[in-house]
Amino acid sequence: MITEVRTNTLLEIKxxxxxxxxxxxxxxxxxxxxxxxxxxxxxxxAGESGSxxxxxxxxxxxxxxxPAVVTRGQVLYYPGVREVGETTRDDGAVDVLALNPAQLxxxxxxxxxxxxxxxxxxxxxxxxxxxxxxxxxxxxxxxxTTAGAHSRAVELLKLVGIAxxxxxxxxxxxxxxxxxRVMIAIALALNPEMIxxxxxxxxxxxxxQRDILMQLMRLRNDFGFSVIFITHDLSLLLExxxxxAIMYAGRIVEMGTRNDLLRHPRxxxxxxxxxxxxxxxxxxxxxxxxxxxxPDLRSVPPGCAFHPRCAFAFAACRTIVPxxxxxxxxxxxxxxxxxxxxxxxxxxxxxxxxNPEGPPESLxxxxxx
Amino acid sequence: MSTNIATxxxxxxxxxxxxxxxxxxxxSLKLFRPSQAVHAVEDASLALRPGxxxxxVGESGSxxxxxxxxxxxxxxxxxxxxxxxxxxxKARGEVTLRAxxxxxxxxxxxxxxxxxxxxxxxxxxSRPLRIHGYAHNTAEETQLIMSLLERVNLTPAEQxxxxxxxQLSGGQRQRVxxxxxxxAKPSVLLADEPVSMLDVSIRLDMLNLLLRLKExENMALLFITHDLASARYxAEETLVMYxxxxxxxxxxxxxxxRPKHPxxxxxxxxxxxxxxxxxxxxxxxxxxxxxxxxxxSVGESGEPPSxxxxxxxxxxxxxxxxxxxxxxxxxxxxxxxxxxxxVNCYLYGAENKTDLAATTHAKGRxxxxxx
Numbered sequence: 001m002i003t004e005v006r007t008n009t010l011l012e013i014k015x016x017x018x019x020x021x022x023x024x025x026x027x028x029x030x031x032x033x034x035x036x037x038x039x040x041x042x043x044x045x046a047g048e049s050g051s052x053x054x055x056x057x058x059x060x061x062x063x064x065x066x067p068a069v070v071t072r073g074q075v076l077y078y079p080g081v082r083e084v085g086e087t088t089r090d091d092g093a094v095d096v097l098a099l100n101p102a103q104l105x106x107x108x109x110x111x112x113x114x115x116x117x118x119x120x121x122x123x124x125x126x127x128x129x130x131x132x133x134x135x136x137x138x139x140x141x142x143x144x145t146t147a148g149a150h151s152r153a154v155e156l157l158k159l160v161g162i163a164x165x166x167x168x169x170x171x172x173x174x175x176x177x178x179x180x181r182v183m184i185a186i187a188l189a190l191n192p193e194m195i196x197x198x199x200x201x202x203x204x205x206x207x208x209q210r211d212i213l214m215q216l217m218r219l220r221n222d223f224g225f226s227v228i229f230i231t232h233d234l235s236l237l238l239e240x241x242x243x244x245a246i247m248y249a250g251r252i253v254e255m256g257t258r259n260d261l262l263r264h265p266r267x268x269x270x271x272x273x274x275x276x277x278x279x280x281x282x283x284x285x286x287x288x289x290x291x292x293x294x295p296d297l298r299s300v301p302p303g304c305a306f307h308p309r310c311a312f313a314f315a316a317c318r319t320i321v322p323x324x325x326x327x328x329x330x331x332x333x334x335x336x337x338x339x340x341x342x343x344x345x346x347x348x349x350x351x352x353x354x355n356p357e358g359p360p361e362s363l364x365x366x367x368x369x
Numbered sequence: 370m371s372t373n374i375a376t377x378x379x380x381x382x383x384x385x386x387x388x389x390x391x392x393x394x395x396x397s398l399k400l401f402r403p404s405q406a407v408h409a410v411e412d413a414s415l416a417l418r419p420g421x422x423x424x425x426v427g428e429s430g431s432x433x434x435x436x437x438x439x440x441x442x443x444x445x446x447x448x449x450x451x452x453x454x455x456x457x458x459k460a461r462g463e464v465t466l467r468a469x470x471x472x473x474x475x476x477x478x479x480x481x482x483x484x485x486x487x488x489x490x491x492x493x494x495s496r497p498l499r500i501h502g503y504a505h506n507t508a509e510e511t512q513l514i515m516s517l518l519e520r521v522n523l524t525p526a527e528q529x530x531x532x533x534x535x536q537l538s539g540g541q542r543q544r545v546x547x548x549x550x551x552x553a554k555p556s557v558l559l560a561d562e563p564v565s566m567l568d569v570s571i572r573l574d575m576l577n578l579l580l581r582l583k584e585x586e587n588m589a590l591l592f593i594t595h596d597l598a599s600a601r602y603x604a605e606e607t608l609v610m611y612x613x614x615x616x617x618x619x620x621x622x623x624x625x626x627r628p629k630h631p632x633x634x635x636x637x638x639x640x641x642x643x644x645x646x647x648x649x650x651x652x653x654x655x656x657x658x659x660x661x662x663x664x665x666s667v668g669e670s671g672e673p674p675s676x677x678x679x680x681x682x683x684x685x686x687x688x689x690x691x692x693x694x695x696x697x698x699x700x701x702x703x704x705x706x707x708x709x710x711x712v713n714c715y716l717y718g719a720e721n722k723t724d725l726a727a728t729t730h731a732k733g734r735x736x737x738x739x740x
Contacts, residue, residue, distance in 0.1 A: 048571075049539075207639040276573045278603075280637070284602060286577075289570060
């Protein structure tokens with residue numbers, strides 16, 4: 001269990017941009033994204049398909065292949081503070097994007113691991129899961145004995161709630177939920193500081209999804225790793241994430257704590273998303289959702305990319321790209337300094353110069369009849 | 370067992386299925402082994418009424434898609450009857466099936482595989498128009514296709530008509546699939562998870578489109594989903610299926626706000642629900658622990674059983690926290706709870722009444738799920 005609140009930074013992403021070069025023009029999949037992740041934090045990244053959330057995650061793990069190119073930015077990783085205590089941060093920072101292949105190999109899985117979206121495709125169908133787990137263990141720790149690797153594999157399966165007699169099963173013999181658990185076990189193999197989960201439960205049933213999320217929360221509490229949780233299902237993030245960032249057309253449009261986002265969505269897109277899923281309780285409203293469809297990333301609208309779908313757009317939105325700025329969040333009047341602390345929003349409605357009248361009382365009017 | 374599918378309305382059902390059963394035989398290479406079968410749907414009865422939507426909810430493998438395919442006559446039922454209007458739907462015959470499909474159409478889950486990638490949108494829509502004899506020449510066909518595309522909000526229609534599926538987004542493809550179903554002018558539309566492959570912001574649009582079509586054309590809709598919240602939003606009536614058996618049904622709000630069957634309660638407790646969390650937020654210091662609690666309280670909930678050798682009696686009993694000896698022996702009869710509600714569970718049986726349910730619930734369930 002977490003006994004102390006860890007406030008130290010684990011990962012810092014600064015002004016990251018990723019482009020896909022194509023003959024029909026460059027696609028700016030990720031555009032000037034900055035955020036920080038604290039130790040033990042669950043950081044939720046939500047957005048529609050094509051919003052750049054997976055590209056961002058793969059860029060962090062250096063998994064992108066051409067034609068994807070990281071054009072700008074830094075990914076700073078602060079290793080080992082947990083063991084050493086409060087060491088000087090700046091000295092300890094590692095720029096992940098500048099690692100050479102050997103360093104990268106040491107970084108991946110020991111420090112950062114990934115659970116991919118489709119466990120069906122991520123596991124090798126011709127190898128049993130024992131082989132796939134011990135493969136990870138021995139690749140990163142060549143001195144490990146066969147017996148040692150085996151007992152660790154059993155231990156890992158136990159952690160994720162799979163009986164050890166399934167150790168020699170092949171992926172096709174496991175249900176979708178169990179496959180995803182195996183993926184999580186493999187991600188945990190080397191006790192990483194950070195796990196990226198790319199839509200880990202999207203293909204699963206609600207009951208199985210709930211079990212796996214529970215397991216994840218429990219493991220997070222036991223081991224204290226951080227999670228970047230990528231999903232298009234905002235209702236899920238609102239239950240599990242500490243901080244949520246909403247992406248639209250390659251940019252983070254709003255970032256804040258779960259409560260703040262749920263109660264006071266600042267960006268019209270966030271408000272639209274929150275009004276896009278029917279609720280289980282309360283009166284049945286007729287919901288209108290967000291009009292229109294996500295933009296083609298080859299020709300993103302000028303200014304705020306959301307303005308053609310926004311009910312509150314005004315002149316400045318069509319020309320000036322809004323930047324992600326802190327706003328006063330619940331309880332604190334003064335915007336806290338630094339990113340990743342308070343609520344930030346990229347919307348001209350909150351810019352006193354462009355919109356002197358101030359933001360509208362309620363963003364709901366745009367989405368509820 | 371009561372065969373009466375009572376709901377609060379007295380309107381005659383347009384499509385009615387009574388005691389449908391479907392088994393898929395397994396072919397074994399071993400000569401002297403008893404033949405096996407997947408018991409996909411054990412006993413499904415439902416009635417669809419014009420201008421009303423019925424939601425069929427369950428996990429994957431619960432047989433809900435099989436029910437839709439049985440109703441669309443893509444599968445032939447092993448037992449049970451399907452009645453369209455006053456007529457029984459016969460098992461075989463190309464001509465009768467074609468006539469039946471004019472009235473009953475289906476929209477599939479995955480718009481990426483339900484459209485033929487080598488044909489244009491125009492071709493997809495022209496087939497039902499020609500087959501069912503609504504268009505006799507190209508001019509008529511063009512006009513009808515244009516109006517179909519406009520009805521599903523694919524405008525400008527002239528442009529979409531000549532596109533291939535790969536040029537369309539997922540939402541647009543699903544609209545084409547809906548337009549294709551509408552081309553036959555059906556009175557019953559079976560929608561098999563029509564939004565689960567789509568983006569969140571598109572989903573609502575699609576649900577609202579289906580709702581509008583239901584209102585305007587007075588269509589009967591079967592809406593298959595695993596999402597209780599959209600069932601509540603979309604449908605007047607909700608039926609819950611587990612492992613091929615229908616376990617609970619009634620008006621959507623009633624079923625989802627006050628679930629009776631332990632399986633419905635499990636489904637509901639697993640559904641993502643920001644409100645549930647929101648209500649515990651205010652408790653200050655207990656915030657963190659209550660959040661974990663809300664997720665942990667569900668417990669290890671097991672998985673749906675194999676349908677080759679399903680558990681006897683109520684198929685939910687191995688996962689059910691209130692299972693009694695009788696649950697293992699016999700499938701519980703349908704208990705009418707009034708107001709169109711019914712449940713197949715011994716907790717609510719005539720001899721037990723609700724007292725037993727109340728006391729058993731008090732043991733471990735989160736109290737909010739009980740009334």
